[in-house]
Amino acid sequence: MAAKTERQFVRKTGGICLRADARWAGRMSRGYPLMFCGDVSVMLPGNALGAFLLHQRLSEGQIPALLPLTQAEREHCRNRLVGQVAVITGGASGIGAATARMFTRHGARVVIADIQPSLGEKLLKELGPQAEYVECDVRKEEDIEKAISKAYELENRLDVVHSNAGIIGCVGPIDEVRIDEYDATIAVDLRAAVIAVKHAVRFMKPQKRGSIVITGSVASVRGGMGPHGYTVAKAGLLGLVNSCAAELGQHNIRINMISPELVSTPLAAFALAALAEGGSQSVTVDDIDRIVKQNSMLPDRLLTHLDIANAALFLASDMGGYISGHNLVVDGGKTAAHVLQAGGNHWSTKYMPMVAENDFVNGRDVEGLHDTP
Numbered sequence: 001m002a003a004k005t006e007r008q009f010v011r012k013t014g015g016i017c018l019r020a021d022a023r024w025a026g027r028m029s030r031g032y033p034l035m036f037c038g039d040v041s042v043m044l045p046g047n048a049l050g051a052f053l054l055h056q057r058l059s060e061g062q063i064p065a066l067l068p069l070t071q072a073e074r075e076h077c078r079n080r081l082v083g084q085v086a087v088i089t090g091g092a093s094g095i096g097a098a099t100a101r102m103f104t105r106h107g108a109r110v111v112i113a114d115i116q117p118s119l120g121e122k123l124l125k126e127l128g129p130q131a132e133y134v135e136c137d138v139r140k141e142e143d144i145e146k147a148i149s150k151a152y153e154l155e156n157r158l159d160v161v162h163s164n165a166g167i168i169g170c171v172g173p174i175d176e177v178r179i180d181e182y183d184a185t186i187a188v189d190l191r192a193a194v195i196a197v198k199h200a201v202r203f204m205k206p207q208k209r210g211s212i213v214i215t216g217s218v219a220s221v222r223g224g225m226g227p228h229g230y231t232v233a234k235a236g237l238l239g240l241v242n243s244c245a246a247e248l249g250q251h252n253i254r255i256n257m258i259s260p261e262l263v264s265t266p267l268a269a270f271a272l273a274a275l276a277e278g279g280s281q282s283v284t285v286d287d288i289d290r291i292v293k294q295n296s297m298l299p300d301r302l303l304t305h306l307d308i309a310n311a312a313l314f315l316a317s318d319m320g321g322y323i324s325g326h327n328l329v330v331d332g333g334k335t336a337a338h339v340l341q342a343g344g345n346h347w348s349t350k351y352m353p354m355v356a357e358n359d360f361v362n363g364r365d366v367e368g369l370h371d372t373p
């Protein structure tokens with residue numbers, strides 16, 4: 001939404017012009033066709049006179065910028081989660097944070113359950129009153145239960161649970177895996193999802209409605225895409241989704257999974273650093289984006305947080321209303337094509353000899369990832 005149009009609006013109507021989240025705007029603008037989509041920029045009349053003038057000018061077509069949505073645009077922009085409540089574990093960073101932005105933008109109230117309060121608070125400032133942060137270590141059942149209960153109590157409903165928190169966990173060849181580290185990996189990457197589903201369903205069953213989304217990985221469906229513990233956990237999530245889809249359909253609860261390829265987040269950076277052969281160069285967001293691009297099946301197209309958040313929205317909302325037990329792989333077709341590119345991001349380059357050596361990771365730490373928009 002151009003600032004010019006906003007100024008024009010204020011001048012013509014005597015109203016006020018706000019950038020607001022869609023849900024709040026939906027409440028405030030009741031009765032007026034005021035909602036903009038795309039950039040989620042919203043104009044609201046500031047007082048009765050403003051409202052009247054605005055209405056009049058809208059009817060007369062004097063403020064063309066307020067009226068040009070086509071049917072297709074309206075359809076595209078509709079608020080998919082208005083009035084709904086969602087919980088996102090690991091929602092303070094990366095994919096989870098992008099999903100929190102997407103869900104609030106589509107009208108949901110979101111509980112961000114994470115162990116990074118500073119990032120959580122920062123995100124809350126951006127998302128406003130639609131979002132809450134709950135300290136939640138997904139290794140602890142009581143924490144997950146608390147986060148889900150808190151979400152339910154917001155509106156006496158629980159619509160979406162996105163079990164997303166994850167870590168890379170133990171690394172190294174299989175004959176050197178430390179079993180305590182493996183257990184710790186499974187606790188976050190697999191066991192926590194089982195707990196989240198358990199407690200989500202306890203609220204969703206009585207209301208006979210709900211959607212559960214779990215973040216898997218391309219490592220859920222192929223070897224060599226992550227370290228062993230991570231791969232075992234992510235593959236286990238597929239079993240969880242299949243098993244629960246078979247049981248939960250009768251309660252009108254859907255459960256699905258998103259399996260992204262490499263996307264620029266702290267976790268991805270940790271993975272790249274873990275793949276590296278020593279050294280201490282820093283890895284910047286740009287570096288990771290370059291690597292993601294190098295690996296992309298789609299020329300000149302980066303996989304972004306937004307792509308994953310779009311997939312989450314699709315599965316969480318009624319857009320995916322007849323989909324359950326599905327694993328939506330978001331990888332540009334890489335796993336479908338069985339491609340293990342030389343120069344690609346493959347754990348197998350280090351631990352599994354059949355894939356060509358890659359050359360992009362040279363032992364680097366990670367910097368500036370939380371600055372990613």
Ligand SMILES: NC(=O)c1ccc[n+]([C@@H]2O[C@H](COP(=O)([O-])OP(=O)(O)OC[C@H]3O[C@@H](n4cnc5c(N)ncnc54)[C@H](O)[C@@H]3O)[C@@H](O)[C@H]2O)c1
Nearest residue numbers: 090093094095137138164165166217260262263265267268
């Ligand atoms: N980034 C990728 O390339 C990629 C690819 C495939 C799958 N994934 C998956 O996406 C999910 C999100 O990861 P991301 O890439 O956004 O990384 P990220 O590091 O940005 O986010 C992970 C979040 O999980 C939280 N978390 C970790 N341990 C936790 C715990 N014990 N309790 C609560 N929260 C905890 C972290 O604090 C962080 O906010 C993970 O499940 C990951 O496996 C990521």
